[in-house]
Amino acid sequence: MTAPAPLRIAVLSFAHTHALSYVHALKEMPGVELIATDPDGAAAPDDAPRGAELAAELGVAYVDTYDEAFAWKPDAVVIAAENSRHRALVERAAAAGVHVLCEKPLATTVEDAIAMRDACETAGVLLMVAYPVRFSPAVRDAIAELRSGRLGRILGVTGINNGKLPQDRAWFTDPELAGGGALVDHVVHCADLLDELLGERAASVRAVSNRMLHAQRELSVETGGLVTIQYPGGVVATIDCSWSWPMSSATWGGLTLQVVAERGTVTVSPFAKGVAGHDAHGETWSPVGADLDALLLEEFVRAVRDGRQPQPDAGVGIRTVEIVKAAQASAARDGEVVHL
Template identity: 30%
Template sequence: MNTRRDFLQILAASAATLPFLPLSGLANDLSKVDQSYDGPVLRVAIMGLGGYGSRVAEAMKACTKAVLAGVISGTPSKIKNWQAKYNIPEKNCYSYENFDAIKNNPDIDAVYVITPNALHHDQVIRVAKAGKHVICEKPMALNAKEGEEMVDACKKANVKLLVGYRMHFEPKTLEVIRMRNSGEFGKIMFFQGQCGFNIGDPNQWRLNKQLAGGGSLMDIGIYAINGSRYMVGEDPIWVTAQETKTQPERFKEGVDETVQFQLGFPGGAIASCLSTYAMNHLDRFFLTGEKGFAELQPSTGYGPIKGRTHKGELTQPHSTHQTIQMEEMADIILSGKSPVVPVNGEEAVKDLKIIDAIYLAAKTGKRVTI
């Protein structure tokens, strides 16, 4: 595995051979790098160069253990723009049709899949077959069956499969988890998760059943699902759910607008959660136990996260979530580090099983065992 210093030397040499790349920009980027770190570096190709892919790329500028080494896109103009902006050599650029060729590219260790939900399954399996580690955005798949197939494919290929659970590394969130683990809240009784916003462009892929696999639950509701698990510290054993649709002309068949769901946990705690594409100002987690409480509001946005407990305000400093995530994921892949809260494919399958159960409960009106 190349070290950080090795990569930077190769990057500078590659950029020097490409006259259209701004070498002054490269010098500025290199000046921001922690030159004291010379350990292993995870060389990442981003697949899907949309808004969130750009956010991850910008955040990675501050990483010391992970670097942007390649791009995969279906839009040639985006590839050219990213080459110029991030000094990416031509040999590390691929389309959706030919990216299997990364198998023969030693400059790429992992691919971060940031494409519409319905594409994850096949793309992750192709990356695994090419022998590269995979980071996949959430939800990892459209359902638990797809997720299990992705996990199996990565195990068969002997590559790691991680999922973009950035909140698992967020300092205030981790402090709440620490307090719960140490018993400071006592027996956990109740969790509430509210996640939603008024979605914009009606033509975006998130409102396309074939690409998104659903609606608000798949996109924003998964934060409440996953959050209920890491806040309570258990996996739910049953779910009930109700779907409300006030704008059927906007939210077509199979694209949920608002879903309320309730979860039951083996220790006796219950959760009440809301996922919506029709209301703003909903980004709040609340946890209460016999001895105390914790509240995060905002709880899952890009930050800064704000929170308080029965002991007072949470004061952990804010850092860019995607920077922390990529640094931690580099440690997981390169050094086998175990995070406080898992971010592997198996963790994602647990969320997908809950999503499957929520949709079934909303459809049937019955309690569904998980």
């Protein structure tokens, strides 16, 4: 039997740090041809490796422009650009008939997210949003346990997604490129898990935020926040989304979700397991367990080959952006409840 033609995938931009692990994962997949481009890297507001230099370190073929990447005629693209640049790249991919995996958040406005979904639907191409945490075996086991009904009705959820200030990629703290600060960066992962767990759109959002953390840097975005979400079924969820881990920490941070049900609680921490120690430079930490980015990419690649819509889809992307924008609006109005 003749082997299927290789799947051609282009990674568009190295702006998001996940792009590095996406390249590693795709390079390990059989039947995938890979190139990358990062034309905005030269203008990045930091000194992190970007562009052809980073491509050489990663061992991936590189082209200089998005035009060249699309001229290569990829079957699919992985978009890891700055948040505000997602829409233009998704719409360009849709116009070229190319399937899309887009980094989270899908967009910096709800209107952009909807336009991206509509462009892909019109073109008949797949659009998946990069929420790797939902692919954690621990998360999937917890959701299956809660859905089994053994613990009864879900009453409330406490989400914590804390981490270091992402100073090595300065665009994360640029309000134009990122669309905000910690509320944008860390709310969406928990919001995605809540979307998958509860299966309903949020009814209202209340949030507070401040810039007390890392105040000496005089950043123009929030560095800490607390978001409360009410769902139509009565569940109340909170998300601590702060950049509160010390810069000296050996790891980026962590995510924990605690679900309180009628007959018990379930707590899941997909990044909690690792090997700790010390070397000449200080504390060390090596995570153990599944490579969530690789699991995400495997699902995307399988879906492209099978011609089916992978999850999380654009609908999830839109609903999570709605929560972020409502949280920003609430925080700007001193915690006023915003209804969706």
